[in-house]
Amino acid sequence: MTSSETPARERRHARDGVEYETVEVPVLVVGAGAAGARTAIALAENDVDCLVVGKRDHGDAHTTWAAGGINAALGTLDPQDDPAIHAADTLDEGHFLNDPHGVETVTRAMPDRIRELEAWGMPFSRTDDGEVDQRYFGAQSFRRTCFVGDRTGEAILETLVARAQDLSIPYRENVMITRLLSDGERVYGAVGYDMEDGHFLLFEADAVVLAAGGYSSLYNRHSSRDDENNGDGPALAYDAGARLMDLEFVQFHPTGMMGAAYGEDWDGRLVTEAVRGEGGRLYNAEGERFMEAYSPEQMELDARDVVARAIAREVDEGRGTENGGVYLDVSHRDRAFIEERLPRMYERFGDLGVDLAEEPVEVAPTAHYSMGGVDIDFDTGATAVDRLYAVGETTAGVHGANRLGGNSLAETVALGKVVGEHLAERAFDERPTLPESQRRLAEEQFAALDRLTDGEGEEDPEALLEEVGALLEDHAGILRDEASLSAGLDALADLRERAGDLDVGERTSRSFEYAVDLGFTLTVAEGVLRGALERTESRGAHYRTDYPDVDEAWRRNVLYEHDRDGMALSTREVGTPSDAVQAALDAGYELDYHQLE
Structure with a gap:
């Protein structure tokens, strides 16, 4: 993260007419956001060489879009809070599909991770006494969300990048990984291409x-930029032989901007939960504060799935705005x-001609976070x-069926340190050995990518991606049922067939x-649909209108594996929390929204 130079020897090959560059590195980190950066920092602090690669310019990762805050039971304003209660809130919000050990690993670590970020220069918002300030977020029993105004993710990534620069961690930007080199038992590296000049890259690594x-x-309607969170991480792992888990759980954040009100470029963009955490209220088009009917105790700060479904119901029943949303007023x-x-919210809406201090803004649910991923x-x-x-x-497991707001950034820094320190305990070859079978696999991938280049088929990759997005919204959105999910799988099979005839540029x-993204997207979209069809209950972000109740027999994770017949699904029982966390659950801590009034 100090330069584009790699720590390992590089050379060029020309074999079978395909030229590519080889990079040798002990540990390859794919992804340059907070999780990748914190992993690399832990490796560097333990004298293990690594290389970080990212699809965008360095420092321009999705982490910067996480605005509202990062959770840690510091007890700045509510001294009774502690990591066990944080874990209990996380399990409760996740409808008890979370991995309890994973949850506690994160919640126990977070006070130290906040102090660490603070020591590295993170400019946290402060109380009058100079302590790290904390705010309410939805479904939190206490004020535990630390923040930097409403630009917390950006501040975290800036802090981590600065720390990585101090440690001279190398990175390579604008690199797209298209496949992992794996025999199904072990990974040997990865292949991809340089997005700036198009040349192929072979990364020989002892670990990825x-x-x-x-x-x-x-x-299609989501809170990320269009070129991020396209499923490449889970799809790469799945193709390499890893298990995926709980893909059916996609969180729809209650408050995304309305494109019809503010312009197509803003459609679905997040209005941070911090607006509601600071007292923002939701009203329907008839001026009713409708959360009083759905959640009189927690109001706008109930769980994200509860608030999102409430908004969807208000709109479906004719009480929404002309644009199909509701109003958020602070x-x-x-x-x-x-x-x-x-x-940031004040400035954004001001630039769009809306004074946040004087008038409400229009919002509606938007796809925001994926709880499923790699097991x-x-x-x-x-x-x-x-x-x-x-x-x-x-990954999957920490967030269960619905993520607690403020926990995404917490997971990245807590588990990034865990992964990096574990890897540092292993012995790695500075010059990894690539079996000849894996070199052939790499060259086959390069040849396939070469054939894809300048393809003259009938289908536009971007248009097909938009069709997949519309398909998921229609068949695997906030409300789902068997007939719609089955129809979605049939439609996806047709899209997969059409994806074999692409019109592609250089x-x-x-x-x-987009053509590369399409391959990842088709894999993960199939998993979302199959998992949602498999889970015959409603839990968290997954709501089946034909199975509207929670079924305790379904307190199981859905697993996905690649076999000779395609995508195979199985289930696994969820673990049990520790005694301390169970005691916190039994105590029944709950946010008192009316403290904000």
């Missing part, structure tokens, strides 16, 4: 860490308070494939990038 994000952008707060606590061991980050690890939103073009 996937920190490439999630898959919420598979939906104008009862003083202007100075809004400018200080919500500066890992939370003591190490290891997958079912030897030497393949995963961390961050690429390797530096967006159409080539």
Whole structure:
């Protein structure tokens, strides 16, 4: 993260007419957001060489879009809070499909991770006494969300990048990984291409860490940028032989911007939960504060799935705005308070001609986060494939059926350190050995990518991606049923067939990038649909209108594996929490929204 130079010897090959560059490195970290950065920092602090690769310019990762805050039971404002209660809230919000050990690993670590970020220069918002300030987020029993105004993710990534620069961690930007080199038992590296000049890249690595994000952008209306969270992390792991888990759980954040009100470029973009955490209220088109009917105790700060379904119901029953949303209003707060606590939201809407301190804004649910992903061991980050690890939103298990707001950033820094320190305990070859079978596999992938280049088929990759997004919204959105999910799978099979006839430009073009993304998208979209069809209950972010109740027999995780017949599904029982966390659950701690009134 100090330069584009790699720590390992590089050379060029020309074999079978395909030229490529080889890079040798002990540990390859795929993804340059907070999870990848914190993993690399842990490796560097333990004198293990690694290389971080990312699809975008360095420092420009999806982490920067996480605005509202990061959770840790510091007890700044509520001294009774502790990591066990944080874990209990996380399990409760996740409807008890979370991995309890993974949850506790994160919640126990977070006070130290916040102090660590603070020591590295993170400019946290402060109380009058100079302590790290904390705010309410939905479904939190206490104020435990630490923040930097409403630009917390950006501040975290800036802090981690600065620390990585101090440690001279190398990175390579604008690199797209298209396949992992794996025999199904062990990973040996990865292949991809340089997105700036198009040349092919072979990374020979003794271990690979996937920190490439999630898959919420598979939906057309989403809170990410269009070129992020396309499912490449889970799809790469799945193709390499790793297990995926709980893909059916996609979180729809209650408050995304309405494109019809503010312009197509803003459609689905997040209005941070911090607006509601600072007292923002939701009203329907008839001026009713409708959360009083759905959640009189927790109101707008109930769980995200509860608030999102409430908004969807208001709209479906004719009480939404002309644009199909509702109103979010924080104008009862003083202007100075809004400018200080919500500066980015205040500026964004001001630029669009809306004064957040004087008038409401239009919002509706938007695909925001994927709780599913790669199945890992939370003591190490290891997958079912030897030497393949995963961390961050690429993984499953911490968030269960619905993520607690403020926990995504917490997971990245807590588990990034765990994964990096575990890897540092292993002995790695500075010059990894690539079996000849894996070199042939790499060259076959390069040949396939070469054939894809300048393809003259009938189908536009970007258009097909949009069709997949519309398909998921229609068949696997907030409300689902068997007939719709089955129809979605049939439609996806047709899209997969059409994806074999693409019109693609040169390797530096967006159409080539979209063509690669399409392969990842089709894999993960199938998993979302199959998992949602398999789970015959409603739990968290997954709501089946034909099975509207929670079924305790379904307190199981759905697992996905690649076999000779395609995608195979199975289930696994969920573990039990520790005695301390169970005691916190039994105590029944709950947010008192009315403290904000």
